[in-house]
Structures are given as C-alpha cells and as structure tokens.
Amino acid sequence: MRVLFHEMGNKAKIGLLLLMATFMGCNTLKKVGDDELLLTKNSVFADDEKIRDETISSLIVQKPNSNLLGYPLRLNLYNLAKENPDSSFQNWLYRKEKREKRLNRLLSKKQVVRLQESFVVKGASEFLKRIGEAPVVIDTSLSQKTVDRIKAYYNSKGYFNNTGAYEIEKSRRKKRAQIAYKINLGKPYVIDTVYKNILSPDLDSIYKSTADLSLIKKDDQFDLTQFNLERERLTALFRNSGVYNFQESSINYDISRDTIKASDDQLMEVQLNIQNPAGTSPTDSTNTYKVHRFNKINIYSDYLIGSSSDSLKSIEYEDYTIFYNDELKYKPKALADAIFFESDSIYRDLDRIRTYRQITNLNTFKYPNVEFIPDSTDTQLNTNIYLAPRPKFSLGLNFDVTHSNIQRLGTALSASVITRNVFGGAETLNITARGAIGLLSDVAAFSGETFTSEIGGDINITFPRIWFPINTEKIIPYYMLPQSRFLVGTNFQQNIGLDRQTLNTILSYNWSPNLRLKHNIELMNVEFVRNTNPENFFNIYQNTFNNLDQIADQIQDDPQYADFFDIDEDTSEPILRIPGGADDFIDAVQNGEIPEINEEDTREVNSIEERQQRLTENNLIFASSYTYTKNSKSDVNDNDFYQIRAKIESAGNALSLSSSFIPFNENEDGQLLVFGVPFSQYIKTELDYIKHWGLGGSEVFALRSFLGLAIPYGNAESIPFVRSYFAGGSNDNRAWNAYELGPGSTNNLNDFNEANLKIALNFEYRFPIAGDLKGALFADAGNIWNVFDNEDNPDAIFSGFASLADIALGSGMGLRYDFSYFVFRLDVGFKTYNPALEQSRRWFSEYNFRNSVLNVGINYPF
Structure with missing residues (x-):
C-alpha cells in the first residue's frame, strides 16, 4: 500500500486538489430562495441563561445542516444535483436543431429515451440528493412548534406559568440567520401534600410497607419524570409481590394547583390513585387486584403447537408435573433447575424473567411459552410451561477469505456438528473441523514456500451448570446462567513460521449475576506447542538473520571460517549457511573462539541466540485464570x-508444587521437565477499559486504555511467545503493522516483535458523513517492553517513568460503512511520534503517505 501511495505521486495530489476545489467552489446558498434564510445556529435561553442540555436540544424541530469539521459537505453534495434533470436534458437535446436526429441515427430513438433515464443524466442527481442534505430554510411555523415543545418540557418540570418566544437574528452574511429561543420560567410548583386512594387491600398493604421509598415526596419540586419513575417502581413492586396481572395503566395521579395566582408559595396537592384492573368497575370490591400463590406447576417438555395433551405421560418431580410423549428425553432435575417458580410461593416477575433466561441458556429449547391461569378463588395460579425442543442435530458451515501482510490470499473452511441434550441434562456437544490454505506474500515467503496450510479440530461440550465435585448452587444459583465448558482441540500449521502443532485442553466456568456482569474462571487451560521445523528459524526471521550475517561479515574472508559461509547466488558475496553455518558461528562467538568480534557484537549475538532458543523451544503451559x-x-x-475487563492468569504453580513429592526430570539449565518439555511458570494481569461519550446525533468520542503485564519466575525466564504481547495492527496502534512496533525504542530488529509488558491508549472521534457512511479521527498511543525477564537490551527494557518516553503515537483518519449487521472499516494511520528514531527525528518525520499504514477491519476497534 505504501508503494501505491508513492506511485500515485503528483497525479493523486492534483486530483485531490481538484476535488477539494470543486467542493469549496460549491455555492452553499445555491438552492436558497431570495426571500428565504438559511438556518445557521440555534440557541436556547431560560431566564436569560444559555442552555446546553442535550435533552433541550433534542426538542428543536429545525436544526442547521450537518457539517464535517465545519464544512457543510452533505449540503454541497445536494447542491451539486440538478433540480430538474429531465428538463435540463430536454433543453440540451433541442438546443441545437439537428442534435436529436444525429443521436437517433447514432444510438436509435429508443436508446436516446433510455439515455434520459441513465445514471449520468438522472441517476447521479438522485444519488446526490439521497446522500446529500437539502438546505434547512427557516420555517416560522416549525420555530413556533419548537417553542411549544420547550414550554411543554418545562411544564413537566413544574414551571406551569412559563412563557416563551423565538427571535430570528439575521447574519451579516447573505441569506443566513440564527434563531434564539427564549423562555421565562417563573416560579416552580412544589408538592405540598401526598394522598393515596388504593382500592385493593392487598396493594394497599404492599404499598404501606415501602411508602418511605416513594419518589413523590413533600417539598420536592414537581417533576413529571419522577412521577413516571414512581409508576414504574410501583408496577415492579406489585408484580414482584404476588400480583401477576398488575397493569401500570391502573396508576394515575390527581394534581390540584392554582395556575392563575402567582404567590411566593406555589404549592400543589397530589393524590395517588390505584384503580381496579381494566374492564372492571372502579367501585367493584370483588374484582380488585389480589396476591397470588403458585398451586400446580406443569412442564410440557416436548410441546408441539396444536398437539393434544390427552395422550401425554407424566411424572412428578419436586414441585413440578412433567408431561412428555412416549419417553422423557430430559433428566427431571435439568428441567426443574431451569424453573424458578415453587408451589405455595408468591408470584414474582423476577422469577418469570429468570425462568425465560435460564431455559434459553440451556440451548436445547426454543423461546418458551409460560401460561398463568388463576383458579376460582383468584388467589392461586396454575402454571403451564411449554417447551418446544430445538433440533437434536444441526450442521454449520463457514467459509472465509482473508488478506494480510503475510498472506496475499487466504481461504478457510470450517464445519461443525452440534448435538443437543447429549446426556439428557441439556448438554451441548460441538465437534468442529477446520482447514485453511493461503498464498504467501513476498514478505513472508522466506523459505521458498509459496503456500501455507492449516488443519485442526475441536471437541467442545457445554453443561448448563457448574460441573464440579462440590455443590456450588448456593454460591452460584441457576438464575446466574452458570455454564461449564470442556474443550479438547488440536491444530497443525505448515509452511509459515517454524511449522507448529498445538494441543490444548480447557475446563472453564462462566456465570452472569445480571445482564451487565460476567465472571469467567478457566480452572484448567493446558496448551502444548511443538515447533516441528526449528531449523527453519533463520529462513523465517530474516531481519534477525541479516543482523547476524552483518556481524559475521567481519570474518567472511578468513579461510579458517570458510565452513560457516555459502556464496549468495544473487550477490556472489559470502553469506552464512542456514542453519549449520549460522549455528556454528553463534557457538564460536559464545565460546570466545573469534577474537575479531568485539564485546558489543558478542552481546548482540547472545541476544539473537536467546531469541532463537525462545522461539524454537516447545512450550507446555498449565494455566488457570479469572476474568x-x-x-x-x-x-x-x-x-x-x-466496559471494563480485568484478568489474572497464573501458570505452572500446580506443577511446581507437585515437584516436591513427584520426581521430575531436569534439563541442563535446571528446569523441571514434564513429558520432556520445561513447563512455563508466570503470573499475568490485564486491565482493559473502554468508555464512550455520545456527543449528540451520531457523534461519539471513544476511549480505550489497556495495561498488561506478564512476569516469568521459577521454572521460566521468559513468557511463551503465544502468551506475550505485541503492538500495532488494525485494533491497536494503526500507524504500525502488527508486530512491527517495539519493544521500547528498538528499531525493528526482529520480524515479530513481542514482550511481556504492554501499555495502550486509543482515542477516536466518530461522526456521520452521508447516510450510512461515517468518518473517524483517531490517535493511538502505546508500546511494549521487556521487564523482569532475560532481555538485556536496555532499549527494550522498561526501567521506570523515563521509559514512558518510548510510547509511540499514531494518528489518522478512517471511513466506516454501516451494513446494519456489521461495519466495514478502513483506517489510514500515520506515524506521528516514533520512539525508534533518533531524538531529533521522532516527531512527524514519517508523517506522510509513504510511511502510512492502511488498515482494513470489520466493526469498530473498541
């Protein structure tokens, strides 16, 4: 992409300037009549104080045309459209006497008619009108409507004697004006006395028990919002206290006030009325609301619409009668655990909602139907719960096409088979197989291979409960939607990196106390990573090899080291032989056998060897985590x-404790081995915080902050590559490609840069452009560092607050198109501050298209 921007050169700049000139040259007043005024601004004043409240702004009927960074883009797009393209075409066609005849001979008469309906003649103008925005011309009737709406709003706040008007203030600029809405509030009304008139004795008793929680209180200023909230509070209170059929419409208020007399004490009396159910006489004492208790609870486990219940079999389990056809396919306990109604307990709306959520969480039934039938006494409920089973088996297929800086083109196919209610307890078994193949880019095809391939599969079973030897129901009740997941999977990757085989096993639990809070515990996350082609290291990590080869240039002409080198076919120069020559050279340097290599280069060679060992060693990770x-x-x-996400992960501690009574083998470095592989030991913490502020309309300011730290200890000196951090990419710092940034102020010494400490800050301003097309301005800051591990390069190590000077800054702009189901995202990031450069060149020296990074993504980055 950088090459593309570079090749565009002056032509792109000239084209961009012409486009800007076209828009800037648009006449904003082109379609504003001589006797009309373009609305440029609205202001609202209450008692001469300017109001900036978003709620008040939303009441204004006419608002100025939208703008993009101060420029009325959509208005000028609309102005580019022809007002009457049909008439314009006809005028052009008959302007010259013989033009129509010539066109008829050239195109045929039918095609000339079609030309009039073409995109160039008519469609372009319709498109510009559709994505554009007509000029907002001041309409005094709409201005008065705005005044009435603002007055009504302040009426709802107790200012019943308010008055209002609008003033049109013409601008010095031609045919432009702004409107000032001015409201005189007057003195607000205050609640003096609150009475109640509750016809139902049951409701009256419930109300008395919580009267002190009422939102309508003496000496409070009248606020209609509080009255609505009180109605909602009472409705929830009654429906959770046994009154299953209570309706909010039964609540109303009588308010007595004097709107004529203006005195120092503008007081009002409020009477709360709770009437009988709709359709009954207000004075009928026999049809009042009553508290209901559950009587009989029936569960229909394989319900089909229209089927007869006469032939059903049934069993009794705890408080429930379970009906079924032929054979009961579900364990009674699994069904009972999903129902939160109990015999002889009062009805609660909360239990109804929890029942719906837990039945849905079983992933075995469609959305349930719950029926409440009062008995003849109208105090007890017979309840029928109809469960329609989902298909026992279902098949899923996914096909993806991808592109990245590593793959020119990649395709992936996955197939999954879902089996529901595997063991009769609403368990879900998901077996997935996947495969992928990709064409490597020139950047990644170091080893001569042109394709990458991947094949793998998972077996995943989910239990709708906490699967644990100890009963956890009192700590994590079923209304929290508990789930246990057990997964076993493997993956084989070839022809990219070092070729890799991965085996992993996960046992995890998650539950949600409410819709906004979620807990997740991975009790066991075991991952084994085996690099099957470690001798290919220097072919893959070319930057690392080039650094090593550059150091070896000092001895390339010495005959005693000739075995280290081959002759490069392209340059005819000596080059380290891969892998034997490179490895022999490293061994010789580390053993002090080459006096020509100075101390600084020796440290660099040692660093390269440590990286090679780290990236080619097999990893065994026994981890547990909480999120x-x-x-x-x-x-x-x-x-x-x-949104906040906090995670803590620990690995290797259980194995380390086991070593005290189980004899483990050790390698030459003293590391304990399990299955011949040293296990990783570390502790890792992460904190991720996202905040969005709505700025009105579709404008949003979004912030994301991330801090992650992984500390190796005990049996490990570094963090496994698969658990380390990287910087850059479409969801991180968009001015750098993934793995390009850091660590610290190092200058891209490695091909895949990673470390064990990461700080990231992202800011983004999102705004509408035209229709479903949105824009964004962003700034991304952050970097990665090494800390508490075996890294000895000071430029890569976080050494305190001074290292914060290594935080990189990228900024840029983006476009997003909203397809409803997903958002397609295109961002261009520019390196604003690059800590890898010398001090004098860090700011803006690479702020150009040549060094920019184009990011393509799906949905918003945060």
Missing part, C-alpha cells in the same frame, strides 16, 4: 457507556 467483565451498555443504540 471479570462489566458492561454498562443498555442497548445497541446506547452511545454513553463503559
């Missing part, structure tokens, strides 16, 4: 929310 996730987002349209 806490909280998300305050209420729905998909919520633009004001935060």
